[in-house]
Amino acid sequence: MIDRATLAQAVTLDRFTSPDGAPLNSLLAINQLPVDCRDAIYRTLLYDKLLARFNIDLITLRNPLGEAVVVIDASPRIGAVEIKIWRQLADRDPVLYFQFADTATNQLIVLLFVVNDPTAPRFDVDRDWGGEPTKFGTLSRNIEAEEAAMRAGLAPGQVRRGLRISREMVPVVETFISRLGHEYYFLEPLAYHTAILFESFGCAYSHGRKRMEWINAEFAAPDGELFKRLDGSTPFRQPGAEKTVRGRSWAIHDGILGEPFTDIHMYKHIGFPAQHLTFPGGAW
Known part of the structure; x- marks a missing residue:
């Protein structure tokens, strides 16, 4: 059990530090701490508003049934962490799922970030x-x-549908990353709509911006290659799908590009949001 003093120390320090005061700059360094110290740091990623919504106690991390519903998986042998928050253990899906990792250049990458409404x-x-x-x-x-x-x-x-809290949680994640001494973090969107969402958070492209711009151009123009492929041949390629982020993303998921949607790499400079949008004015 983590006591209130340990939790308060992790929350109030400007930089995350080891018990001997050395600054921490990687997930691997956090994972090699004693478990209580490690978990006190990772608890700073837990969004109070989300915990309160499902009546999860901030200190015990237990729900009204008395179940421990926050799972932190962080091996001392690797620089990665998975965090799951459940409404109750009988649920099929967690309310929130994080997966972060260190990169080969000692940066941090957000691999997965999923929010589910367990009532949907x-x-x-x-x-x-x-x-x-x-x-x-x-x-x-x-x-x-x-x-x-x-x-x-x-x-x-x-x-399931989400809880519409992803944007609210960005400052929580960025504060955590800043306290590791990083000014940047990286993301790899797995789908078109995810890349567009990350753009709205102020993320920029380290690789793939030209491809995203090409996708927009070919969907937007009546003589565009992707526009013409919205021929109703499948439920996911209906005319008009080009007008929305979701419509485009389903068509891309259905293979309309002729190749997988991969090799898109993004980053965020904390405090300096990018302003470039590859689908400006696009409805969700």
């Missing part, structure tokens, strides 16, 4: 007809579930 209907896009994982549609797909999710207003990869 679930769409099994993450499992194919045989019950096998689809890996975000890269290994296989559940077309029936994807159609239903799309009609319900979800984007590719979403099993």
Whole structure:
């Protein structure tokens, strides 16, 4: 159990430090601390408003059923961390899932950031007809579930609607990264709509901006290659899909590019948001 003094110390210091006062600058360094010290630091990533919404105690991290519903997976052998927050352990999906890692150049990358509303209907896009994982549609797909999710207003990869708190949580994440002494962090969007969302957070492209601009141009122009491929040949390629971020993302998920949506790399300079949008004025 982490006491209040330990938790308060982690929250109030400008830089994260080890017990001997040495500044910490990587997840690996955090993971090699005693577990109480390690977890006190990672607790600063927990959003109080989210915990309060599901009546999770900030100190004990237990729900009203007495269940420990925050899981921190941080091996001392690797520079990575996974954090899951559950409403209750019987739920199929966590409310919040983080996955961060150190890079080879001692920077930090956000690998996954998922928010689920546990009260919303679930769409099994993450499992194919045989019950096998689809890996975000890269290994296989559940077309029936994807159609239903799309009609319900979800984007590719979403099993439930979110809680509309991602933007509120950006300062929490950036404060954590700043306290490791970093001015930048990196992201790799897994889908078109994720890249557009990251743009709205002030992220820029280290690789892939020209491709994103090409995608916009080819969807926007009536004689554009992607516009012409919205021919109604599948439920995900309906005319008019070019008008929205979700519509474009579903078409891309359906293979309209003729190749996977990969190799898009982004970064954020903390305190200096980029202003470049590759789908300016696009409706979600």
